[in-house]
Amino acid sequence: GIQVEQSPPDLILQEGANSTLRCNFSDSVNNLQWFHQNPWGQLINLFYIPSGTKQNGRLSATTVATERYSLLYISSSQTTDSGVYFCAVPSTGFQKLVFGTGTRLLVSP
């Protein structure tokens, strides 16, 4: 099945810093989502981005499907950005999402 790798696995930032998170996938996909899992365990939808670039406030995402990667940009990070960031792509075998390995982000004041 499709493999989804994320980098870096861990990231520590000072408040106000910018960061780029990467998601690589092993097969071509026509859908991709980014999620933020907050410290309470909730999975928050960030972007549904099969291709191109989207922006939402301090966050933006770019997917280059032909090169099998997606990037999530966080600008002017805040402590509330802490948590784990996942990308997820379809697995046609079970009609489910395959989640990446995650990037654990800690933003310190």
Add this chain to the structure above:
Amino acid sequence: DADVTQTPRNRITKTGKRIMLECSQTKGHDRMYWYRQDPGLGLRLIYYSFDVKDINKGEISDGYSVSRQAQAKFSLSLESAIPNQTALYFCATSARDSPYEQYFGPGTRLTVT
């Protein structure tokens, strides 16, 4: 109000007990899913339902059963809970015309002692 809700949010139960986790949604989506999350294993699909009369097993359905009582409600049951079912359980929904744009509930943290 949240679009996808789960009850209970936290539950501690004993081995051998029957337990039901409930999910409701107001998004009007046809498709609903149950996943579990374990540390280091990511999210795994337990069951999914395309509509009230269409329920399918996922990759780890053993020990679980589901009921789709209405388009908006999808329940997960553990018939006889065991400790390795301790996990974070998520319900998710998606629209028929965008099945891989999934929206997740807040999760239920289940501990089986």
